[in-house]
Amino acid sequence: MSGTDMSWFAWWSEADWIIRSVFIILVLLSLASWTMMIQKVFQFKNISKFERLVRQYLLGSNSPRTLVLHHPVHVPSVHLAEELPDHAELSELNEFAGQILREKKLDLESGLTLLATIGNSAPFIGLFGTVWGIMHALQALGGVEQISMDMIAGPVAEALVATAVGLMAAIPAVIGYNFLLRKLRRLNALIDGNAVRIVNHWGRGD
Structure with a gap:
């Protein structure tokens, strides 16, 4: 077993609960x-792929009433076309469509809050572990008359592992959150465009 592996096992065995x-x-x-x-x-x-297909379908002068026959119902635009009432004023259609899209967009946003929470909290959790480890190490050295750098460096380095792991958890979460948020904005723009086409077709009785 290598020395690096031994140091990792030593860190774990010497750490408190x-x-x-x-x-x-x-x-x-x-x-x-x-x-x-x-x-x-x-x-x-997956949803972006089908929303683009819906856009092509609507731009081809096809009726939105037949969307559900050709596309999966979990796609927001298809779900909208399935739920819209047959007889309603254009203002009522816009209000109804807005409510449906808000619900679908909230579903799409689920999980992003978790990423933001992990990105914000993981460094502080790691910092807490580091502070606790340093305090624990200093208390252990309290009764030692002659303190050398080796006696301090080992426990402090072990305590800093918590901060490193906290950053390793937080950085990908923050990057992933920003990346997914940008993707979601583009997807919402695509969904909104399809929704306008569907409501306009519906309002004309197509």
């Missing part, structure tokens, strides 16, 4: 953020 808990929490938060990012990327990609 609070440092271990901080480390486990940060690892779980990192896994949760990566899982959410991958899930949202595939979700946005």
